[in-house]
Amino acid sequence: MSRIISYSTADQAHIVAFLGAGDSLSADQRDHLAAMRESAQAHQLRLERQDIDWGLTVPDALDHLIAGHADSTAEYAANAYYTALQHIIDANASDPADLGSYSKPSTFFGLLDDELRRLGVDADLLPHGYLFAGPPDGIPFRLPHPMDGSPDFGRLPLAKAKPAADAYRRVLDRIDPDLTYDVRVLIDMLDEEHDNWIWARERLDWYTQDTLFFSIKG
Template structure:
């Protein structure tokens, strides 16, 4: 099955602030109300498809808000990651598309090997951030999804330009199997860096992370 990779930008602390942080502010409560609606809609879609994870997405969301992810359902990780993605989406910018891949972990793993061969630092390899998992700082463990999807990735916006520069530096030498996707990713990271830099003078702006969503 093909996997779709999209991304948006958000403040990582805003996301963590919904996860077991205690009493929520009025603004957080408003956002959470919207998150609940999207969680319910996603669950309804799963039920139309006959998908049963043993834990519903709305239930998983309430667990996360309460500060736990301890369901023993076999596919609980799928529900928790989906619920977490709803929190990210409702706190972040509008999504953009990276692309659709039949086996993204394999494709980007091979791309990482090629970039590593060309001298790109390990901490800038796409596979390192596309599949990085939930944000650091969540005060409890969230189990991974069965079959690796949905998945979550993240890259600090401060690292977007160094990554794009590293890709541009090797683009004329990279294997042609990866050149199109690498050039596109470099362009997207450059754009997000420029947007981030231009927003630094806005007093309410606090987005600091590119979040990637892998679904399918």
């Protein structure tokens, strides 16, 4: 089954601030939380229509994360926690866009990493590293990883979007032709997100987004 990689931008600190916040949320955060709970409940209803039972509902998982723990012993609780975290990200991020659909994205981008590494691209700019980087930094408690690897997260500081795009562009004419299209997709996405980031930083005094988040589902 194919997995879809989508992306959006957000302020990582705004997302982490919800995790373990408990009753200390600001009025604005409570408004965001209400939207998260609504989307989490809608997600849970979709799961139930598919007869999917993780042993922990998405709304309950969201409440656990806000309370500051992810310690359910249900076999598939990690799926619920990761899904709830995605709702926290979505409520604080730009509208998502799809990067693409891949049958085995971890394998594919691992091979792409090998090719780019061979051509001299720095390790911290290799795509598998950021596409599968995991949840945001700074979560104040352990978050279990889904056993089946879905959903999953990635993240890249927006400050690295242009360096990554430039690094790929420099070696594009030497990349295995079977990989060229996918590298161009990455370059176009990174260029656009960098340009949007620069535009917003220069013109919007309230703008604090600093991270490109990736979501891998399917």
